[in-house]
Amino acid sequence: MAEFLESLDWSPLIISLKTGVVATIISFFIGLYAARKVVKLSYKVKAVVDGILTLPMVLPPTVAGFILLLIFSRRRPIGIFLDQQLDIQVVQTWLGCILAATVIAFPLMYRNARAAFEQIDANLVYAGRTLGMSETSIFWRIVVPTAGPGIASGTILTFARAMGEYGATSMLAGNIPGKTGTVSQRIAMVIQDGDYVTAGFWVVVVLLIAFLIIFLVNLLTGRNMKNIKRW
Amino acid sequence: MGFLVDIQKKLGDFQLDISFSSNVRRIGILGPSGCGKSMTLKSIAGIEQPDRGRIVIGTGDDPASNHVLYDSAKKINLKPQKRNVGYMFQNYALFPTMTVAQNIAAGLRLPAAQRDERVREMISRFRLQGLEDHLPGQLSGGQQQRVALARIMAYQPDLIMLDEPFSALDQHLKERLQHELISMLEGYQGQVILVSHSRDEIYRFSEELLIMEQGRILARGKTQVLFDHPHTKPVAKMTGCKNFSAARRLDAHTLRLTDWGIDLHLRREIPEEITAIGYRAHFFEPVWGERRENCIPFRLSGVDELPFERRYYIAPAGETAAGIAGPGSGTAEEPETICWFVQEEERRRLDASPAPDWLQLKEEAVLLLRD
Numbered sequence: 001m002a003e004f005l006e007s008l009d010w011s012p013l014i015i016s017l018k019t020g021v022v023a024t025i026i027s028f029f030i031g032l033y034a035a036r037k038v039v040k041l042s043y044k045v046k047a048v049v050d051g052i053l054t055l056p057m058v059l060p061p062t063v064a065g066f067i068l069l070l071i072f073s074r075r076r077p078i079g080i081f082l083d084q085q086l087d088i089q090v091v092q093t094w095l096g097c098i099l100a101a102t103v104i105a106f107p108l109m110y111r112n113a114r115a116a117f118e119q120i121d122a123n124l125v126y127a128g129r130t131l132g133m134s135e136t137s138i139f140w141r142i143v144v145p146t147a148g149p150g151i152a153s154g155t156i157l158t159f160a161r162a163m164g165e166y167g168a169t170s171m172l173a174g175n176i177p178g179k180t181g182t183v184s185q186r187i188a189m190v191i192q193d194g195d196y197v198t199a200g201f202w203v204v205v206v207l208l209i210a211f212l213i214i215f216l217v218n219l220l221t222g223r224n225m226k227n228i229k230r231w
Numbered sequence: 232m233g234f235l236v237d238i239q240k241k242l243g244d245f246q247l248d249i250s251f252s253s254n255v256r257r258i259g260i261l262g263p264s265g266c267g268k269s270m271t272l273k274s275i276a277g278i279e280q281p282d283r284g285r286i287v288i289g290t291g292d293d294p295a296s297n298h299v300l301y302d303s304a305k306k307i308n309l310k311p312q313k314r315n316v317g318y319m320f321q322n323y324a325l326f327p328t329m330t331v332a333q334n335i336a337a338g339l340r341l342p343a344a345q346r347d348e349r350v351r352e353m354i355s356r357f358r359l360q361g362l363e364d365h366l367p368g369q370l371s372g373g374q375q376q377r378v379a380l381a382r383i384m385a386y387q388p389d390l391i392m393l394d395e396p397f398s399a400l401d402q403h404l405k406e407r408l409q410h411e412l413i414s415m416l417e418g419y420q421g422q423v424i425l426v427s428h429s430r431d432e433i434y435r436f437s438e439e440l441l442i443m444e445q446g447r448i449l450a451r452g453k454t455q456v457l458f459d460h461p462h463t464k465p466v467a468k469m470t471g472c473k474n475f476s477a478a479r480r481l482d483a484h485t486l487r488l489t490d491w492g493i494d495l496h497l498r499r500e501i502p503e504e505i506t507a508i509g510y511r512a513h514f515f516e517p518v519w520g521e522r523r524e525n526c527i528p529f530r531l532s533g534v535d536e537l538p539f540e541r542r543y544y545i546a547p548a549g550e551t552a553a554g555i556a557g558p559g560s561g562t563a564e565e566p567e568t569i570c571w572f573v574q575e576e577e578r579r580r581l582d583a584s585p586a587p588d589w590l591q592l593k594e595e596a597v598l599l600l601r602d
Binding site: 131 | 273276277278310311312314315316317318320321322324326327328329337338340382383386
């Protein structure tokens with residue numbers, strides 16, 4: 001066992017964690033921003049905008065990955081522009097990992113934040129306004145803390161989804177060991193090679209992380225439900 | 232001091248169309264739920280936007296000192312943040328994740344030292360010592376109300392609006408807190424508008440009264456005057472009058488009460504336009520034996536016993552009243568039973584004697600009304 005651990009390449013875990021953290025931070029801010037804007041829309045416009053924002057979650061990740069590849073391919077206008085003008089490469093890079101994970105996981109953040117915002121008593125916002133608080137201050141000091149549990153569980157689920165992303169990542173970023181090779185991709189690869197021991201090890205790691213995450217979500221959202229009757 | 236509100240707003244089938252100004256310190260708006268009273272307050276606060284009109288604070292002689300909050304003609308529509316009006320919400324809207332002290336400080340834009348000083352001042356003025364670090368969820372209804380008021384007062388608004396401030400409270404707390412709120416507002420020099428559907432609350436609180444129904448103002452005036460002389464049936468109803476009868480003027484001193492089946496003789500002169508009378512439920516005089524002037528027969532249809540009051544319900548004996556017993560009269564407008572409310576002391580007196588034969592209407596208690 002010790003020998004196995006010593007010879008193991010830990011890079012997939014590091015890459016997955018790093019990808020998860022960065023994608024979560026990006027999704028957190030964009031998700032909150034989008035949720036805040038969408039809550040204010042009339043319900044017809046909301047239906048359309050919400051549909052677009054949720055799409056990446058509903059699409060097969062390979063479809064999302066394919067679309068991303070079309071956009072950022074170095075043989076297409078946007079990809080060419082990024083590569084030649086800004087020296088940014090997306091395809092087959094860690095940036096691709098982040099982009100794929102963010103696109104796939106962002107809807108979780110957005111939807112959870114939106115649901116939490118919609119539960120907030122509008123009078124709290126009105127009260128803040130009549131007390132002279134700026135809209136920014138109302139959002140960060142009243143809305144976000146009040147929606148805290150919902151936002152927190154959204155953040156954790158986003159992290160979980162971003163960390164485990166496979167389909168879109170493999171299409172956009174590929175599986176380059178030490179660079180874009182995430183845990184999910186490593187599992188798929190070693191199984192193809194018949195190395196069930198390494199696959200099993202990573203599966204156990206993923207299971208532990210996944211359980212820990214769900215446990216955390218339940219703790220956070222359950223705190224408000226202490227008084228709910230058990231049946 | 233003073234303000235002017237003249238606004239129109241259409242919302243589906245509902246049409247708000249009101250215009251009033253006032254410069255007294257305590258104004259009450261009375262009306263049933265859905266009459267537009269909350270919407271009026273929200274329009275003043277800038278939470279709702281009217282379709283057109285004007286809202287101005289300070290209708291003094293010097294126009295320069297006026298603070299125009301909204302003027303559709305001049306395309307002025309200040310943000311709520313710029314209006315400097317305090318709004319107390321029905322549920323108080325305390326920020327649930329902030330402590331009492333943080334709630335009070337929330338809207339203050341002062342250097343830290345001054346801000347803390349202001350918060351301390353409010354804490355002691357509203358008797359919140361020891362609760363500074365509590366969250367709103369840990370406070371009683373009365374304490375929450377004091378925090379809400381402290382938060383508004385700390386902000387030093389030009390005008391304070393109270394939207395049904397007692398509706399979230401237990402019955403036994405209500406009475407005491409109504410009194411408490413009035414005394415806490417005593418130190419405030421600006422104007423306060425109280426909105427309520429409870430006539431007791433409004434009567435206690437307001438010098439001047441506005442009665443609203445379905446988006447319009449039915450009546451306005453000094454509170455005492457409106458309660459004593461409501462003039463129209465809807466206003467009398469809103470001030471708590473329970474008994475009404477349609478009336479036909481026979482001559483300058485006689486009215487035929489068609490719902491109650493009697494002719495009412497009054498010493499005062501009856502104006503031509505009178506079409507109904509109102510009579511408050513506590514003011515009937517029981518009569519035994521011989522019928523006297525202005526008596527209705529005591530035809531008991533039901534009794535309710537309350538802890539400190541007995542309520543008699545009397546079947547009216549008017550010409551239209553035949554329909555009550557008669558079959559097939561379901562669609563006709565039936566005259567309502569007459570309420571006679573008797574308080575503790577008189578209840579004991581009545582228990583000692585047989586049921587009265589008549590109920591007499593006292594002239595000074597008769598409200599002459601238009602529909």
